[in-house]
Amino acid sequence: MSTTVIVIIAVVLVLLALALVTGVILAKRRRVSLTDTEKKAVEDRPKYQAGGAISLAPAKPALPEHPVADRTEVDGQPGVGDDASVPRDSEKREIVDIPLPDAVETAPEPAAEPEPELDEIEPTSGRLERLRGKLARSRSGFGQGLLGLLGAGDLDEDSWTEVEDTLLLADLGSATTNDIIEKLRSELTARGVRTPEQARAVLREVLVGALHPEMDRAVRALPHVNGDAKKPAVVLVAGVNGTGKTTTTGKLARVLVADGRTVLLGAADTFRAAAAEQLATWASRVGAEVVRGKEGADPAAVAFDAVKRGAETSVDAVLVDTAGRLHTKTGLMDELGKVKRVVEKQAEIDEVLLVLDATTGQNGLTQARVFREVVDVTGIVLTKLDGTAKGGIVFQVQRELGVPVKLVGLGEGPDDLAPFEPGAFVDALLG
Numbered sequence: 001m002s003t004t005v006i007v008i009i010a011v012v013l014v015l016l017a018l019a020l021v022t023g024v025i026l027a028k029r030r031r032v033s034l035t036d037t038e039k040k041a042v043e044d045r046p047k048y049q050a051g052g053a054i055s056l057a058p059a060k061p062a063l064p065e066h067p068v069a070d071r072t073e074v075d076g077q078p079g080v081g082d083d084a085s086v087p088r089d090s091e092k093r094e095i096v097d098i099p100l101p102d103a104v105e106t107a108p109e110p111a112a113e114p115e116p117e118l119d120e121i122e123p124t125s126g127r128l129e130r131l132r133g134k135l136a137r138s139r140s141g142f143g144q145g146l147l148g149l150l151g152a153g154d155l156d157e158d159s160w161t162e163v164e165d166t167l168l169l170a171d172l173g174s175a176t177t178n179d180i181i182e183k184l185r186s187e188l189t190a191r192g193v194r195t196p197e198q199a200r201a202v203l204r205e206v207l208v209g210a211l212h213p214e215m216d217r218a219v220r221a222l223p224h225v226n227g228d229a230k231k232p233a234v235v236l237v238a239g240v241n242g243t244g245k246t247t248t249t250g251k252l253a254r255v256l257v258a259d260g261r262t263v264l265l266g267a268a269d270t271f272r273a274a275a276a277e278q279l280a281t282w283a284s285r286v287g288a289e290v291v292r293g294k295e296g297a298d299p300a301a302v303a304f305d306a307v308k309r310g311a312e313t314s315v316d317a318v319l320v321d322t323a324g325r326l327h328t329k330t331g332l333m334d335e336l337g338k339v340k341r342v343v344e345k346q347a348e349i350d351e352v353l354l355v356l357d358a359t360t361g362q363n364g365l366t367q368a369r370v371f372r373e374v375v376d377v378t379g380i381v382l383t384k385l386d387g388t389a390k391g392g393i394v395f396q397v398q399r400e401l402g403v404p405v406k407l408v409g410l411g412e413g414p415d416d417l418a419p420f421e422p423g424a425f426v427d428a429l430l431g
């Protein structure tokens, strides 16, 4: 090998060694060295722990508002999270006429309930005399027939048979009829009656006597007063439906109001919704309060509430219209008996008026017997006497029940209820 070649190889080796040393020095200079604080910060960073629980974040966090103001692009192109904008070439909506709804009419203010007009009530005294015309049918069949027979002078047996028939036809019943004939015979003979006027006087006396004028016919509807304390009188109005119970309760309320009394009506006839409605109308016409239950409610509960309310409001009388749609004795016992028992838990019952329809004759009597077994009937109201020629039922009812007829219904008018006075009644029959 020549010396030149050896020199060239030596130079190349020296150059390579120099390049290597320079590279090592530069690499050492670029290395980042951490200060002590920096080293600590790196050590303190939370480390991933494979065995830890998954940290839970609150559910569905509210998305931060899109920073529209920060957006750099303002050329209408959607940004991240924006809705795509409507393409510029999309169809534009024309202006269209939309029919406006009619102006809403504001409902007029409900007119204030007009104060119910209170009725003027006919005075209660002398009503039977005023209503005597209503007994026209009874008068022609009964009174005039008898007067015609008796006023004719001495009566033979046929005439007496005719008298008997007249009395029976007028529904006096056989027992009362026999009594009356016996009395008439003896009195006419004993007094030596000769003229129609005398005959009339005897007939009147005998008929009035048969009606037991001595019976107490006052309706016990005035309050119990004890010093300053006052408790209302409680009157139950009972009877089979359709006899005129509700009407009578309403008419009786008018009688009391006309007398300056305050009344409360209890609509315990809950079988017929219209009955409560009917009673409410009667009540409003005299400015009385009415206590009613829902249709089908327990009549005893309504009666109880009515009496309770009457005591709270300190009225003079509570009149309870009871249910009467009970054809079986057991049903009636249960229902009316319960009404009575329940009411008596808080107040004494002062009067139980049994309403009988005079036009039903013997049927009315059968009903009366059943009612008498259920409640202590203290008085009878005989309704529809204006519509029958059988006014004689008055005699029979009293005799059968031993209870006085206290009131009579002589029409559908609100004041067509009269106290029963034997003398005035007989006068009305005889004309």
Ligand SMILES: Nc1nc2c(ncn2[C@@H]2O[C@H](COP(=O)(O)OP(=O)(O)OP(=O)(O)O)[C@@H](O)[C@H]2O)c(=O)[nH]1
Pocket (backbone or CB within 6 Å): 239, 240, 241, 242, 243, 244, 245, 246, 247, 248, 269, 272, 275, 324, 383, 384, 385, 386, 387, 408, 409, 410, 411, 412, 416
């Ligand atoms: N002519 C006449 N009709 C009467 C008399 N009393 C009641 N009425 C009529 O008899 C019908 C029945 O009367 P209401 O009072 O509804 O009889 P009710 O017994 O209460 O019957 P319910 O309500 O069904 O229980 C009505 O049309 C009354 O106007 C009366 O003295 N004379």
